[in-house]
Amino acid sequence: MAFILSDCFGIRISHRASNIIRWIAAGLFGTLTLCLVFLNRYFGAISLALFIYFILAFVFRGSSAPLPLSARLVVALVILLSTSVITALPWVVFGGKEACQASRGTYKTPSGQGFEDHWLEVTLRLVFVWVLALQASFVNLGDHPPSAHVRQSIRCITFGWFGKLLNIVTPIVDSCQVPQWTEEGFRPTDAEEVYFTVFGMATHYITDVWFLQLVVDRLVAFQAAYGEKLPCSFVIVWLSRVMIFMAAMQLFSVVSPVVSLTVAMVLTMGVCTLSILHCGAYMVPYNDLLQAHKVEIATCNALSVEMEKESTFAMLVIRKSQIGFLVGCIGMVAAFLTNGLDWFILPRAKTLWMIYVVASNVGSSAITFSFVVLSGVNFKWCNCRSKLQQRPAETGGTSMTRGDLRHYSQKSWSFDATTSRKEVRASDWQKKVADLAMRRISVETLLRFFLQLGSDDAMPHFDPKRSTTNDVVRHVVIPHSRDGSLGRSFAEKFGPQKALTPKMVTHHWSNRFCDLVAAVLADALGLKRWDGVAEHLRSPGGGERLQEQLYANGTLQSQYWICAFCINQHASICGSSMGVLDTVTQTVLPSCDCATMKYLNDQPVQCELNKFDDMMAYLHRQYPKFLQVVAIDFDFMIFSRAWCVAELVQADASRLEQHMMIHSPSILEKNSSRLRSIQVQNLSCRGANL
Structure with a gap:
């Protein structure tokens, strides 16, 4: 994950240099082992076993x-x-x-x-x-x-x-x-x-x-x-x-x-x-x-x-x-x-x-x-490496895309975009991509939405220090974006009339919703950290003061693409909360009984959960100043989510400008070891909304 380290620390890690260092260490260890073998058979045999273990477990670790x-x-x-x-x-x-x-x-x-x-x-x-x-x-x-x-x-x-x-x-x-x-x-x-x-x-x-x-x-x-x-x-x-x-x-x-x-x-x-x-x-x-x-x-x-x-x-x-x-x-x-x-x-x-x-x-x-x-080994005799190499890069030069990650997830959710696009008309796919790309939410709407949380008709038990994005989506976003027996995305219902250059926000739904909003507002204010904005959001009258600052900064109407608001949850996940509990009340999150058709990976053209790569590429072509905002949570859990990292990889491969929004430099330093040890193969392949 060299591009993440480059953004956070100003350095780029060379995988080749890392391999050379490990092999040098193995050479020194091997020399010591050879000496011990001739000096003492007992300790020489132990050293030889440790040397082989070092080669297998650490030199070939990647x-x-x-x-x-x-x-x-x-x-x-x-x-x-x-x-x-x-x-x-x-x-x-x-x-x-x-x-x-x-x-x-x-x-x-x-x-x-x-x-x-x-x-x-x-x-x-x-x-x-x-x-x-x-x-x-x-x-x-x-x-x-x-x-x-x-x-x-x-x-x-x-x-x-x-x-x-x-x-x-x-x-x-x-x-x-x-x-x-x-x-x-x-x-x-x-x-x-x-x-x-x-x-x-x-x-x-x-x-x-x-x-x-x-x-x-x-x-x-x-x-x-x-x-x-x-x-x-x-x-x-x-x-x-x-x-x-x-x-x-x-x-x-x-x-x-x-x-x-x-x-x-x-x-x-x-x-x-x-x-x-x-x-x-x-x-x-x-x-x-x-x-x-x-x-x-x-x-x-x-x-x-x-x-x-x-x-x-x-x-x-x-x-x-x-x-x-x-x-x-x-x-x-x-x-x-x-x-x-x-x-x-x-x-x-x-x-x-x-x-x-x-x-x-x-x-x-x-x-x-x-x-x-x-x-989990099997005898399907398929060469996974060749599959990765043969899958064409759809929007850039990255070697690991969201499609690749989904290809190796559980069968019922796997989706091979290359195969699907051969089976459907490209125009239908691109039309859906363009439709998704045109949805966005303004900073003003996002701030007003946050300030109404905790009221009688908008999640009365909302706790800015505990409630997650998943909680807010289930309790407020989904019910408020429903029209009668059908539903649409929150952005389609409450989004701005005039489309401006948007910014795409990468985040995960287990993060506190207050922290997500703080990261977006901090970016709109031109800040690099969101801890101060979060304090304002949690304090009485702080939201109004932030609105004044945003207005003075000329960014109150800035637009962001946030999946929680721009994806039509009624066409995908609203029907079942999977028994997940509310963070505050510890009761099962509500489900929606709307009649909206659900489009999952069995209907790839209409599904809205499989087009993030293409949508990013589309927005990048339409808006040269389109960029990505990474809402890094307090515990840096975003870097354990495969879908989030896939978006980072795609943005880096497409040479998008990336704004890394952190809580504070001290928290960055505390989690620096986690950044250094990130490997795609060790990430969590959970649903995009988790």
Whole structure:
């Protein structure tokens, strides 16, 4: 999002430079790892596992598109062939079970493990590693929409499989020759097998860390999309960081049995607590969706059918997130406990060791299974990258447009503008675009509208410090723009008679309506921040003083295109509020029973929700001074809305002038880290009105 940083900070971030820095860091890390491998086998193996993790998780962090089909086939083939080679190792290298038993003899380790015990361990590990290999092959072969999160999940599964695969080498060698053990029951640090054992253990715990990171990232992204703080989200984030640190500490559990058991117990209790909090956090939006689902079933119209599909899909995503995390946590807890007890109880018992082998592999299988459930990969064999490249740019040179974002959203709301325009007459489409573009609302009308809020006939419970744009649209905009049994857009009913050069306002409906109005008025006054205007709007007589300032400034009749007023809500969303609650009263927002025909994506020409790109291009052609005003909310949540960012991308690609309206410089500084980390693939693809 270089253009956002350019506007806010005066700098332009180079993606290429960022990649170079990451590769330089990887080179330095690799050099350190190489030195450790020769100096100390134990720490060298740990460093090697960390180095591979660094490459996969951070150097390739920006990768989001699936690999080409040929590359996916090669990766899956390598996984299956490598697993087959390790499986055949006892027969190819050592001559089979009989030869291994003869070579091993009757020697038993200090914990009492003989040939049969090690051979059983090899068999169990091979069974589990084949499970991991099949899961890794599945996710690598499958297709998915561009997503950095999914790519990270796939790499995590493959990384876990690779560690478990190499970890089998040690028990195979132990089964086919006399193993080296100290009298205390530990393997000598200079033994060649240490590389494989320690590397396998390191990848196991790093996979646990990676799993926790991705699950928490998913929850944080979901919270941003939901628009409200989820219960205990702050505690979940910090508890996960503590668990990540403790999981890393298990790599050094050989230091002391007490340390091993303590770390294992802390991890067990922490992960159990984390799983409970995680599921509880998801229950709040799930219950909201469940209520909306019941309302939609009771309401029979085209919009309700589409909304029912959306709510069902969202509830399924939440359930998958809960189940996937619980499955992964159960496996992790089993591995943590048995590992801690195995190091604590000396001399080490072979039964406990076998339980640990099973538990650790069950844990890895559970984590990879949860990733498979959450990844959403499929076998449609469509190359998403080529689709993005083949879709023609409709209004500019941007590589990601609103149409592209919708193309990868839930099926019932997806809309391929290119295909639709081939099926309809271009003149009908352009006529609707021109009709939308001619709607606008003046600053004077917007200010008067705001000042009447709170009156008996205009949302009496309106609270400028809490009520959102969504609340105002449902309570006031929709009812006041209705004429009898039909409805039209608010701008068509109350808009100015004479069309002037408009400004398009990009905002999101979860923002406080007072802040939206303040941002528009601040722009009309030529300001760069809206905090002072918001204070005037909330103070007695402040609205009248603002009107005088706007009149003196000559901008009282300036015109703005704001979707809440310029889109005909009666032709799209008025029939169902999806069970969403009013921010102040906590009651379900009202719905409208008008007879206006609803036009959604199944009727793309008449639909008003799919033409923002074309409308911006049309206004830019008609009015050379047309520009975009970005109403940045106090919490900078606008940058987590895919539709809002799509408008920013489109405006930047069309070389539109952009006015970034912020609350204050201090709030900008507070949220600067969020701007630096914006990635389109991590945005929330919610409805345009949310």
